[in-house]
Amino acid sequence: MAERRRGAALEKALLDAAWEELAAGGYARFTMDAVVKRAGTSPPVLYRRWAGRDELVRAAIVHALKGAGFDLPDTGSLRGDVLAVMREINSTRVQFITVMNMHLTDYHQGTGTSPGELRDPLATGRAQALDVLYGRAAERGEVTPDRLTERIKSLPFDLLRQEILVTSAPVPDEVLEEIVDTIFLPLVG
Numbered sequence: 105m106a107e108r109r110r111g112a113a114l115e116k117a118l119l120d121a122a123w124e125e126l127a128a129g130g131y132a133r134f135t136m137d138a139v140v141k142r143a144g145t146s147p148p149v150l151y152r153r154w155a156g157r158d159e160l161v162r163a164a165i166v167h168a169l170k171g172a173g174f175d176l177p178d179t180g181s182l183r184g185d186v187l188a189v190m191r192e193i194n195s196t197r198v199q200f201i202t203v204m205n206m207h208l209t210d211y212h213q214g215t216g217t218s219p220g221e222l223r224d225p226l227a228t229g230r231a232q233a234l235d236v237l238y239g240r241a242a243e244r245g246e247v248t249p250d251r252l253t254e255r256i257k258s259l260p261f262d263l264l265r266q267e268i269l270v271t272s273a274p275v276p277d278e279v280l281e282e283i284v285d286t287i288f289l290p291l292v293g
Contacts (some may be wrong), residue, residue, distance in 0.1 A: 118143050118150060122164035130207035131214070134161060158215050165204070176233050182241035182292070183284055189237070190264050190280050201265060202272050234258075247292040260288045 110118055121143035126134050136157055140147050154160040177188035205219070212218060234257055241247045263283045267275040 114145075114149070116143065116167075117155065118153065119164050119167035122160050123168045126161060126164055126207060127203055131161060131209075131211040136160065158211070161211055162217075165208070168200075168204075174233070176236060178240065181244075182238075182246045183289060185237050185241070186260050186284050186288065187280060190260060190284070191277070193264060194259070194274050194280065195267075198268050198272075198274050201268050205269055241292075251292050256288075256291055258289070260284055263287065 113219065118139070122134075122139045124139050125142055129138075134145065136150055140150055143150070150160070154163060172190050175190055176274060177185050179185050179188055208219070238247065238252055238257060242249045242252075260283050264275060264280065267279060
């Protein structure tokens, strides 16, 4: 007999099932019943946590983004660290980024939200990771801290995401280097 899931294990199973449903059929085909079936649970278990479809979709996306975290590099330079993170995203997240973008258009239209609201780095833990990366660069004297606005900190990753969305393919390494060397680093030095 299978052990009954509770607490964090149950919530993870529900969110994993919700993400799998979303990735498989997109928002248009996403239903609470399908998630219940995929998770092997009952409707009350799901509805006790999320009042409806849109709440569950948002929670599943944040959950998937948290799970798609990255190891924080320490190459000894800001250039090396940013390129290492970009290369990891480029080699492991192209499908995730394109699928998420493609499947969530209906969600954004239906809820009146924007993609930026779902990529909130505070909700996913990415803000803290990037703060560590940029903090080390400031300690080494590589950046002028007052130039590090939130927009500038996210700029190389925003440009990478844009390249992925335009091509639906991994971005050539020379483009990553161009983003870092000719656009990003001149802004922070």
